[in-house]
Ligand SMILES: C[C@@](CO)(OP(=O)(O)O)[C@H](O)COP(=O)(O)OP(=O)(O)OC[C@H]1O[C@@H](n2ccc(N)nc2=O)[C@H](O)[C@@H]1O
């Protein structure tokens with residue numbers, strides 16, 4: 001008998017602002033950032049196997065099977081839950097890697113939530129988010145599935161309700177290494193902490209932008225082009241650049257002009273992740 005398949009979305013995120021407050025002793029940086037999801041992302045398909053094997057069937061260029069965050073997430077959950085079940089996984093990958101839109105972290109979170117459901121583990125979100133944090137700083141927000149103001153290295157999350165505009169997201173054809181940007185001596189690391197909530201207007205800068213724009217002319221170019229139409233921002237450590245518009249029609253118009261020379265897409269901002277909306281519909 002072939003196992004039933006379950007397909008779940010794995011959305012992208014944007015960092016609507018990102019301030020770097022300082023560097024911890026372990027080298028990680030203390031941040032304040034606002035995460036919002038996009039109704040745009042990858043799709044993962046799962047089928048339970050009863051022999052305990054974890055197999056990702058889709059190949060990723062440059063990422064060996066066992067290093068893939070999907071496989072690492074599945075193995076950790078299997079180890080820590082003691083489940084004897086395994087899983088076959090396929091992914092329809094549309095999110096660029098190293099683009100600052102969190103594809104890898106999102107894939108890991110979709111795997112954790114999908115397997116928690118399919119293996120009937122009954123783990124609560126706190127436990128899944130804590131496991132997720134061991135895979136990457138951005139995994140917990142995808143596990144929780146609500147737009148959030150994040151502190152620490154991104155793990156202390158307070159749910160927020162920013163506006164949900166339509167975004168044009170430009171994808172410069174460069175992959176930016178997060179570690180490389182965080183080790184740049186020119187990075188601003190002393191932004192004062194924001195103490196009031198919600199985050200007051202005028203705090204939308206991304207402290208990584210000057211360093212990323214200096215190193216990557218493709219990102220500079222995307223910022224300049226989109227900046228002709230709206231405030232153009234960098235997400236995470238890049239390379240993606242985005243700007244908000246009040247309607248799909250306006251976003252589509254600008255996107256059509258810019259994607260003649262640059263790769264990009266249009267997507268709606270969303271405060272509840274499409275993964276969580278889908279999981280809710282399964283209950
Ligand atoms: C900066 C952010 C903001 O959303 O976005 P991305 O551009 O990567 O999406 C993230 O916090 C990134 O999270 P994530 O991509 O999971 O990073 P990790 O794999 O945990 O870390 C990669 C490397 O970046 C550095 N790093 C990362 C996060 C952080 N708060 N301080 C750091 O110094 C560390 O050198 C670490 O080894």
Ligand SMILES: Nc1ncnc2c1ncn2[C@@H]1O[C@H](COP(=O)(O)OP(=O)(O)O)[C@@H](O)[C@H]1O
Pocket residue numbers: 062063067068069070096097098099100101102103104105106107108175176178236238239
């Ligand atoms: N399932 C996955 N999807 C994307 N990247 C992955 C995955 N597993 C491992 N990686 C590695 O993680 C790196 C960061 O990926 P990603 O999360 O997409 O970028 P970013 O953190 O910049 O948004 C990739 O360059 C890749 O080497």
